Amino acid sequence: MSRWLEFFNDGRVYEIEDDQPINVIKTEGIVGELIEALQFTPAEKFTIAPPDAVPPDVPEPRRPMREINQEGLKLIQRFEGLHELKQGSQGEYIEAYQDPVGVWTIGWGCTEGVYEGMKITRAQAEEMLKKEIEKFETAVANAVKVQINDNQFSALVSFSYKQGARALFESTLLKLLNQGKFQEAADEFPRWDKAGGQVLLGLSRRRRAERALFLSQSWEEFLTWKPSRVLRLAEPGQPLMQGEDVRQLQKALVKAGFNIQVDGFFGNDTDKAVRQFQQQKRLSVDGIVGDETRRVLGI
Structure with missing residues (x-):
């Protein structure tokens, strides 16, 4: 119970x-x-103070010592989208709207202090975004216990801004990162692409963009990313995957130095070669030929 x-x-x-x-x-x-x-706290437990306890003095909250970089800010803006920039007699403006769950929102997904009928300029929207991001910057700075670069920090801020700071605190991503397992942590980003148990293309694109930024790679290509056919060894009792896609994969593996037969069937030898290739290139060793493995193979 x-x-x-x-x-x-x-x-x-x-x-x-x-x-x-x-x-x-x-x-x-x-x-x-x-x-x-x-x-917004990484604290793992709470206590109730006794009735006669004297509250301790707390220093004034400070502005986060570390801020999201321009690439991270641009990533958030591109994926959040600036909602319906309108033209009025006084120039361009943005008006508050209700999101799918009824929360009043404005600009690039900002909700703090937003009310029905609120109108702001584009410059005000950017300032609101930066202000709202501050608490996520603080959350990331408090949660990460290892040295990370600006791109890694900014990718984590973007992740937290979308998923919530609590999601980061409780994630395997953070656990791996704090163990110094940077590549393994990066590979956790794409796992956060579901809402209500369903994979959403927008989240899949954003998670891959954040992963790319975390690894200091180009991320803008993922704004229009679409999933491709995944190649892998069939489950027991199921027919082998076969066809021209498998043949092209095998040719690329042969070119990479693996001694396998190019027969168009994804059998055990192909599976073994894929895993060895992934290990060599420090990819997720899962035998699944998804977009990242395809990209490194050049197919």
Whole structure:
């Protein structure tokens, strides 16, 4: 039997036992700041101070010492999109809109302090974005325990801005990164491409762009990325994958120095060669010939 509290943005706090709600506390929205505090702290537990405890002094919050770079900011802007730039008598403006779940949003996905009928300029939208990103910059700086470069930092800020800081704190990506496993951490980005259990093309593109930025590679090509046919060894009892795609793969592997037969059938020898190639090139060693393996092979 397990029991926990679940906080909702409208201020309700539900007590859940074995996935069933058993109690609700209506706080009239006063837990909003607490929700944000929980979302942006890497703390793994909380305690309740005794009634006679004296609250400690806390220094004034400082602006993050590290900021997202221009490439990271551009990546966020390109994927978030500037919502409906309009032309009025006073010039161009942007108006607040409700996102798919009813949250008032403006500019490049900003929600803090946004209300119905709000109008801002493009310059104000950029300032709002930079301001809203600050808390994600702080979250990344607090979460990462190893030395990372500006591109790696910026990719993580973009990831957190879209998925939430809590998602980063609890991710295998962060765990691997803090172990100094940079390539393995980079390979975790594409795994975060689902919403509601469904793979979304927009998320697949963004995660690959963030991975590329993390590795200091060109990321803009992923703005229009589309999944290609994946080649891999068939599951037991299933017919072997075959055809011209496999033949081209085998030719590329032979060119890379592997002694395999070019017969158009994805058998064990081809699978072994693919895994060895992936290991040599420090790719994910999974035997799956996806876009990254294709790119390095040149097919």
